[in-house]
Amino acid sequence: MFSLQVLTRELSVYLESQVRVGLFGSGVGLSLVLGVSAAYVCYYLSSIAKKPRLVAAGEAFRTFLEQHCPAVTDTYYPTIWCWEGRAQTLLRPFIAYKPSFQYTNEHIKTADGGQISLDWFNNDVSTLYPDASTRPTIILLPGLTGTSRESYILHMVQQSKTLGYRCVVFNNRGVAGEDLLTPRTYCASNTEDLEAVIYHVYSIYPSAPLMAAGVSMGGMLLLNYLGHTGKETPLKAAIIFSAGWNAPESANSLEKPVNWLLFNYYLTTCLQSSVNRHRHVLEKIFNLDLVMKAKTIREFDKEFTSVMFGYPSIEDYYKDASPCYKLKSVEIPVLCLNALDDVFSPGHAIPIESAKQNPNVALVITSFGGHIGFLEGIWPRQCTYMDRLFKQFVQAFFEHGSEIHST
Incomplete structure (x- = not known):
């Protein structure tokens, strides 16, 4: 387990024994690195590890x-x-x-x-x-x-x-x-x-x-x-x-710009790829052209999932889900x-x-x-x-x- 007290003491001993060239030479860079590292570890132990x-x-x-x-x-x-x-x-x-x-x-x-x-x-x-x-x-x-x-x-x-x-x-x-x-x-x-x-x-x-x-x-x-x-x-x-x-709160979160770019769009394309692989079975019932135009999971669910399982609207499906x-x-x-x-x-x-x-x-x-x-x-x-x-x-x-x- 991490210990803030032990870590601080060990870093202090290391600095005292290893960095003896004052403010010049290689010791400055090493001191800076160790100082920043110590500050980061202190932040991690106090705010991240819980x-x-x-x-x-x-x-x-x-x-x-x-x-x-x-x-x-x-x-x-x-x-x-x-x-x-x-x-x-x-x-x-x-x-x-x-x-x-x-x-x-x-x-x-x-x-x-x-x-x-x-x-x-x-x-x-x-x-x-x-x-x-x-x-x-x-x-x-x-x-x-x-x-x-x-x-x-x-x-x-x-x-x-x-x-x-x-x-x-x-x-x-x-x-x-x-x-x-x-x-x-x-x-x-x-x-x-x-x-x-x-x-x-x-x-x-x-x-x-x-x-x-x-x-x-x-x-x-x-x-x-x-x-x-x-x-x-x-x-x-x-x-x-x-x-x-x-489900509605999840969709809202995933539609924020950064989250859409990192996750939503990729998952939507994966879902569309799966549908496209079974196009010969699904196109008899669904308008796959609309499904393939979806840019978000919510749009995909609106045109495909909620329709497939007989929900009146995407809101009804998301509530039930x-x-x-x-x-x-x-x-x-x-x-x-x-x-x-x-x-x-x-x-x-x-x-x-x-x-x-x-x-x-x-x-x-x-x-x-x-x-x-x-x-x-x-x-x-x-x-x-x-x-x-x-x-x-x-x-x-x-x-x-x-x-x-x-x-």
């Missing part, structure tokens, strides 16, 4: 987290040279190490004639849980355009592997390379496909404890599902990362991680008051970390704060979950 805020109304849930998930109370030290939210968001995909796994792919049919692609990591070499029928299982939900190959998904699979668990990645229709069989993709509010996946996995391993983890839009989808189903779900717990709690309105109906333990500097989910939109009214919900809120960033360490390739929290929570739940008594 303990996350834990919001948990349920005493049993709070106690469980404090005892078994030290990350919820430990100081979070963002990467010292990359702590700003947008920088963390942009750099994580390039910095983070991508573990390699051999998935087993499965396609399941849906009631409307479509198909969903699942990527299984069965962890059959698990020595902690050699019985496949009772091996703890985690369903992973990637973000808006994400698949099982995203670095943050691979890191969760890696953490699960070390713990002996099985993972199943739920790829939304049409994004993982498979054909789109019907003119329907996916959205944050429609939970039918997720429900089908959950019951499919449960039907194969009914004796295996089952939980889920959702990231970004995957987190929104999972929260909306839990809000709809209450206790009527095979899931025993869930963990959510960087969910957009209020916002998990903040369903949080009170969640009836299994759910841990949610957000950063206040996440441009995809602005801090003022995090439903703190609603969370305080539901003993099944806990929020962990960091001051920095961006969107699916949470980088820590000098060169954060192997593990992030998000990875640590995931590992601690799933292990704690599968081993000590009985300690939580939801009301």
Whole structure:
């Protein structure tokens, strides 16, 4: 752990012993560098490195987290040279190490004639849980355009592997390379496909404890599902990362000039590219010329997503897609991680008051970390704060979950 007092003392000793040439020569430059470095580190320790805020109304849930998930109370030290939210968001995909796994792919049919692609990591070499029928299982939900190959998904699979668990990645229709069989993709509010996946996995391993983890839009989808189903779900717990709690507020934030340039326009083109790949199926129903003219995610959702799922307007879709309105109906333990500097989910939109009214919900809120960033360490390739929290929570739940008594 960093210590301001120790750091200041060490720098002072170093300066006294190494810089002895007065105001001239090489000592001036070295002194300046060390002085600026000391000032920066002091600023970092006083203003950047902070303990996350834990919001948990349920005493049993709070106690469980404090005892078994030290990350919820430990100081979070963002990467010292990359702590700003947008920088963390942009750099994580390039910095983070991508573990390699051999998935087993499965396609399941849906009631409307479509198909969903699942990527299984069965962890059959698990020595902690050699019985496949009772091996703890985690369903992973990637973000808006994400698949099982995203670095943050691979890191969760890696953490699960070390713990002996099985993972199943739920790829939304049409994004993982498979054909789109019907003119329907996916959205944050429609939970039918997720429900089908959950019951499919449960039907194969009914004796295996089952939980889920959702990231970004995957987190929104999972929260909306839990809000709809209450206790009527095979899931025993869930963990959510960087969910957009209020869709209109997320859209407003992403449409600010810098955020539009860095994130919004790129994601819009990714969505359009996916639609264009399935043009032969979709153009029979949708005006794809209007869809391809969209410059923002909101415009794309207005011309495509809200129309596909039968909403009268984009406002109706965004309200239904916002998990903040369903949080009170969640009836299994759910841990949610957000950063206040996440441009995809602005801090003022995090439903703190609603969370305080539901003993099944806990929020962990960091001051920095961006969107699916949470980088820590000098060169954060192997593990992030998000990875640590995931590992601690799933292990704690599968081993000590009985300690939580939801009301």
